[in-house]
Every structure is written in structure tokens, then in C-alpha cells.
Amino acid sequence: MAGNLGAKGSVTVKNLGIYIGVFFLSVGAVIFAQSAQLDYYGKYGPGPGLLPMWMGGLTVVLSILYLRTTIKKDAIPFAEALPRGEALANVLACIGAVLLFIVIVPYVGFIAASMIMLFILFKRGYNWYWTLGLSAATTLIIYWSFGVLLQVPLPSNRLGW
Secondary structure, X not given: OOOOOOOOOOOOOOEHHHHHHHHHHHHHHHHHHHHOOOOOEOOOOEOOOHHHXXXXXHHHXXXXXXXXXXXXXXXXXXXXXXXXXXXXXXXXXXXXXXXXXXXXXXHHHHXXXXXXXXXXXXXXXXXXXXXXXXXXXXXXXXXXXXXXXXXXXXXXXXOOO
């Protein structure tokens, strides 16, 4: 049972908080190190390295504080953090819908792929007619906003939509 003392306030291998803290500490350190290669201050004011350096440094400091707190307090077991039952089904439906969107969008275009993805997502909470209407309305609003108003090129099918 090395690393799993079991007493209140002890460091355990099953403490999810430690893994989260180490993850964000690593991300903050990488951002801070990469930003050191950019100019901190330029000719006309703050350079491109200013914001990432401060954000990376702040992330490192806050991660260290979080790690200190999570080590001193009760452990967060993995089992309590993972979804079960309907919540797990919702997470899997979201992941599946996004993966399906990624696979089919080059073939059927943005509008059809978005409607299918949103139909899968909305179907878990609405009747089929509300689901169809909401997915169509949401897709058309997004298409109009990005494709027409902002003129962002969106994937299209052979019919041009």
C-alpha cells in the first residue's frame, strides 16, 4: 500500500485532485517556458510574450496552491468523480455525436452534419419534433452567422450546402 496511507489528509494514489493539479502545473510550466521565447516588451508596448508569460506563471502558482490544499484535505476518489448511469450515457452520446460529426462533415456538408449531431444531442431531452426544430434552427442560425454574415467558409456537400 505504498502511497496509500488511508488516513485523513494523507496523500493517496487514488486522489484525483493530485492528478488534476499536476496536469495544470505541467500545462502552466510549458506555456511559461514557451512564452520566454517571445518578446516580453516590444517597440510600441507589450509584446506577444507578455500575456502568455503571466498566464503561465499564474497557472503554475495556482496549481501549486491547489496541490497544497488537495494534499492537506480529504482525497477526491476517482470513483466519485466519474459519471454513472444516465450521466455516463449523456457523456458518451456527446462524444459519439462529435465524432460522427467529424467523420461525416466532409461528405454531407456542414448543415446536414450539424443537424444530425444536434438531433442526437437534443433527442436525449426533448420530443422528436422539438428536437428536429431545435437542431434545424440552431444549425441555420450558426450557418447564417458564420457562413453568410462573417463569410467563414464552411464545409459543403456536392449540392453546395
